Amino acid sequence: MAAFLLRRLGLMVLTLLLLSLIVFFAGQILPGDPGRAVLGPFAANSAVQSLDHQLGVDRPLLTRYLSWLGGLLHGNFGTSYAYRSAVEPFVRAALINSVKLAALAFVIVVPLGIAGGVIAALYEGRTADRVISVTGLSLSSVPEFVSGIVLIVVFGVTLKALPVTASAGAGAGDLDQFRHLILPAIPLVLVLFGYIARMARAGTIEALNSDYARTAVLKGLPQTTVIRRHVLRNSLLPTITVIATQTGYLIGGLVVVETLFNYQGLGNLIYKAAQAKDYAMLEAGVLVIGVVYVVATLIADLLLTVLNPRLRLGGTE
């Protein structure tokens, strides 16, 4: 177990290092000059060069990468070119906002997706299964801004039931803020529902066809007990992995949802930083997403190992 943990942690560090390389070099080949982007098209060349020098972007790439990486390890995410202040408070505030939105989406979609998948599996091949499977597949392929538009038209504009912006504004109560997050969370729920339901369905069908489930039925246990105690405990393991891997896609979806609903989260931060060529902000935002994803995957692996004695005792195949 300790060796497994160490190996996983080592791989995680390697992945993060590669990720930082990808992010840094993609950030550096962005065309345009940060000094020029900050000062505008009419600034004198000498002013642009002196700002570039002050920001340190005229140094060789390798030096810049190493000093950037060194800063990251000390918790220094760099200085925003656009705001001329440290990136870290912006990223932290945005991350907290995004986590709220993502958490709401997860709290809705995980039980819904699992329930949908299990119901589809119990009625495999019948109408209920086809309806859930085709609906899930269709919904998960529709971009978030498309379902978001439909939701705004129906609930915001026509029924006037829910607010169409995600931020309740300063001084609003928690309940009010929660109401504002419902509509933005639904597009994320719609995309994720299909994936989670699909995995829960597959796992449940496999568990239903297993020898132990057949034994439980044949020894006369009631169907609900068979499902609750024998089927679900085994069928939901693969679903955990899917839920963890979907966190990455969830954050990708946040870029769109936060733009559509004008919410100050991580996705919106990255989008605005990309437009302003604010490298430090962009790199910090993208790296935070990568870290969240890698850590979520690690937690899912560990959880899977703890829940599944076959993996814990037999090691990885």
Place this chain on the structure above:
Amino acid sequence: MSDPVPQPTEPGAASAVDPVAPIDRAGGYLGPTGAAAVAAARRATPTRWRLLLRRPAFFAGAGILLFWVVCAVFGHAIAPYNPLAQQLLAANAAPSSAHWFGTDPLGRDVLSRVVTGARDILIITPLATILGTVLGTALGLAMGYFGGWFDTAASRLVEAFLALPFVIIALLFVVAVGSSIVGITVIIGLVFTPLIARTVRAAVLAERHQDYVSASRLLGENPARVMFGEILPNVMPAIVVEFTVRLAYAIFAVATLSFLGLGIQPPTPDWGTDIAANYSGLLAGYWWQTLFPALAIASLVIAVALIADSIEQVLSS
């Protein structure tokens, strides 16, 4: 059984699918579609393709796709108005007999823009998917066939890329090279490459130790001949499934990039761009300017997803 059901592993049997979760042999997560594609590849026979014609979902998807292809090819002839012609006196007109889908803030006919808007997205997405499939197949074949340090290094790089949400990588690189049609096509193709390589690699691992591969190696055939002449035809079903699934993702991605202002540029008619330009009008009640392009995107992407799912199910049933 018709979904990506993790197959139980018999002792000693070579299986690309883990008994618990779809995990490939490097311990990486393949995703529901990747695992299904690999499973499909192992069961494919020519007669299964004929089963496709019996699936209503396939017919529905193919019908809608055909409709949009006709719009893409003959759009300018079918459209009632010139999609670029502005009539400022008829701006923001609600749907009527003259303008079935109403007009936008510049008085352009929304129906004409929806019909002609099919063109660019239906040019970019298949080309990008073909590019990604060709490159990903070559990389995946090489990774699976050669193994060793090459496979390890490439797998780590793929892993690092997968830690970033698709939309964010695309965003990062589109900002870097600018949003031309060629640029978007190449970027989406390149972003797909590691995803497709991963599925192909897993499929190749299942084939590599088959007798026919050993036989052709013993005959002294060169690696390229073994990979492309012997293994490729046997992993083709997995590649076909992967291609159709990725095509749906490509439509999702191009529409999203357009919505973020990084895709097809105005005034060219495009669904995502038109939604981005007009969604602030939703609050003023101009729902037709965004709802109809949104429904167009939804119908196209659902159609491709239904086709992809039908192919996958037919190959794995």
